[in-house]
Structures are given as structure tokens and as C-alpha cells.
Amino acid sequence: MANIKSQIKRNRQNERRRQRNKSVRSEMHTRTKNALGAIEAGDAGVDDMVRQAIKRIDTAAAKGIIHSNQASRRKSRLMRKLSNS
Numbered sequence: 317m318a319n320i321k322s323q324i325k326r327n328r329q330n331e332r333r334r335q336r337n338k339s340v341r342s343e344m345h346t347r348t349k350n351a352l353g354a355i356e357a358g359d360a361g362v363d364d365m366v367r368q369a370i371k372r373i374d375t376a377a378a379k380g381i382i383h384s385n386q387a388s389r390r391k392s393r394l395m396r397k398l399s400n401s
Contacts, residue, residue, distance in 0.1 A: 337379075337381045340372075340375065340376050340379060340381050341376060341381055341382075343372055344369075344372040344373055344375075344376045344381075344382075347365070347368050347369040347371075347372045348369045348372070348373070348390065348394065350365050350368075350369070351365040351366045351368070351369040351394060352394070352397065354366075355397050355398055355401050356401075358401065362398070366394060366395070366398055369394060370391050370394065373387050373390050373391055373394075374387060374391075
């Protein structure tokens with residue numbers, strides 16, 4: 317455990333940020349998984365699910381949780397699967 321006051325504060329901040337990032341990342345993964353499942357099954361609401369997944373990916377990139385290049389790659393792969401189905 318840290319003895320320095322500033323490091324104790326940094327630990328608290330890092331933990332809060334970790335929890336926030338975890339929820340955003342989890343939401344992104346869930347939306348992407350649902351979209352991929354809808355693409356595979358050929359569901360009717362696939363466009364809306366893909367749109368929601370892309371929105372979550374963009375949000376994660378804007379907040380710095382994932383890199384912008386990773387966001388572009390994820391969106392590209394998702395759209396490629398949608399167009400090939």
C-alpha cells in the first residue's frame with residue numbers, strides 16, 4: 317500500500333476510472349456480440365443492432381478507452397460481415 321498522499325489519491329482515481337472503463341468496454345462488447353449474432357441469424361432488426369454497436373464503439377474511442385484505430389478496425393469488420401451476409 318502506498319504511503320504517499322498523492323499516490324493514495326492516484327490509486328483512488330485509477331480505481332474509479334477502471335470501473336468506468338470496464339462498464340463502457342462491457343457495453344461495447346455486448347452490443348457487438350448482439351449485432352454479430354443478428355447478422356449470423358439474419359434477424360430483421362440487424363441494422364439497428366449494428367448501428368448501436370457502432371455507436372458504442374465510437375463512444376469508447378471518444379473516451380479514450382480504446383484507440384481510434386482499433387475502433388475503426390472493429391467497425392470495418394462489423395460492416396464487412398454485414399455486407400457479406
